Amino acid sequence: MGRSYRQLCLEDRCEIARRREAGESMWQIAAALDRAPSSISRELKRNAGSTVGYKPAYASKQAKARRWRGSKLLRDPTLQAMVLDRLKAGWSPQQIAGRLKREHGRCLVSHETIYRFIAAQIARSKDYAWRHYLPRAKSRRGRRRRKGGGSAELIKGRISIAQRPAQAADRTVPGHWEADLMLFRTYGQAMLTLHERSSRILVIQRQLSKHAEPVADAIQSLLASLPSNLRQTITFDNGTEFARHTSLAEALGIQTFFCDTHAPWQKGGIENAIGRLRRTLPRKTDLAAISHARIHLIARLYNHTPRKCLDFQTPAEVFCQVLHFECESTPPLSRG
Numbered sequence: 001m002g003r004s005y006r007q008l009c010l011e012d013r014c015e016i017a018r019r020r021e022a023g024e025s026m027w028q029i030a031a032a033l034d035r036a037p038s039s040i041s042r043e044l045k046r047n048a049g050s051t052v053g054y055k056p057a058y059a060s061k062q063a064k065a066r067r068w069r070g071s072k073l074l075r076d077p078t079l080q081a082m083v084l085d086r087l088k089a090g091w092s093p094q095q096i097a098g099r100l101k102r103e104h105g106r107c108l109v110s111h112e113t114i115y116r117f118i119a120a121q122i123a124r125s126k127d128y129a130w131r132h133y134l135p136r137a138k139s140r141r142g143r144r145r146r147k148g149g150g151s152a153e154l155i156k157g158r159i160s161i162a163q164r165p166a167q168a169a170d171r172t173v174p175g176h177w178e179a180d181l182m183l184f185r186t187y188g189q190a191m192l193t194l195h196e197r198s199s200r201i202l203v204i205q206r207q208l209s210k211h212a213e214p215v216a217d218a219i220q221s222l223l224a225s226l227p228s229n230l231r232q233t234i235t236f237d238n239g240t241e242f243a244r245h246t247s248l249a250e251a252l253g254i255q256t257f258f259c260d261t262h263a264p265w266q267k268g269g270i271e272n273a274i275g276r277l278r279r280t281l282p283r284k285t286d287l288a289a290i291s292h293a294r295i296h297l298i299a300r301l302y303n304h305t306p307r308k309c310l311d312f313q314t315p316a317e318v319f320c321q322v323l324h325f326e327c328e329s330t331p332p333l334s335r336g
Helices: 010-021 026-033 038-047 056-067 077-088 093-104 111-125 129-133 214-221 247-251 264-279 291-305 315-323
Strands: 176-183 191-194 202-207 235-236 253-260
Touching: 010 038, 010 056, 026 038, 026 253, 038 056, 077 093, 077 111, 077 129, 093 111, 111 129, 111 176, 176 214, 176 264, 191 214, 191 264, 202 214, 202 291, 214 247, 235 247, 247 253, 264 291, 291 315
Parallel strands: 176 235, 235 253
Antiparallel strands: 176 191, 191 202
């Protein structure tokens, strides 16, 4: 039978330091710990500091550093290239880890390993350009504090989200939408965004006006081609741009609902989608300089990015399953 070796732990090193200070020999220490004298001798030679002598905590750090073989992504250049390519495409570490596991049938890398790899590169090289690989381009992890939104507006015929069907809230049935306007720094520039709660499919369209009537007309044109069971409800915040919501009910037979005051998080799907779009369309963007083809491409990238909430399928794949179409039939919904 082969010999088994147990690594020295912090308690063992504390005992070695205590007995060493008491003047015991290496043979006496080895006998007390039931170790070979050579193990004690090697421990004292390799893990003692030149100025501090033998200290248990310092010795444990030295031993751990000696065993470290580098990050998994540093040891596997092929895996590193796969991860970095997907980060460049705007995928989050969690999406990358989940999709690779789905494609290969086993966990290749965890999202925590990816975050630590980026953080280690920043710490080692002091090159903060590495942070741009991450979706929110933050060099430090954690949440940023943000100010709350504006006040709500009273809208004629407004129906509270509390009256919305339960099937819309639990996302089990497709056909329940959320809508919002994505605004930019230049006055008058806006992007209409529609988000289906079950599949997370996103439809975006440039808006030339924030007035209620053209916004309602745009929503009607985007949803009119869908079967009636795929346009059951739509939820808005309390912005006046959605004041003509009653025309949607008349034209499409879709029920309209509004979030509570100061509670845009109640339509969290579209808020999350806009947050993801901001990675490529920050608020300072001049929307007039963005072509229709570019907007169309941004929508395609969003709809073909895997999501954890969909078991790392893409919104396009899930929506196509609902429609019984091929995946190629979904991009035309995202108008530019």
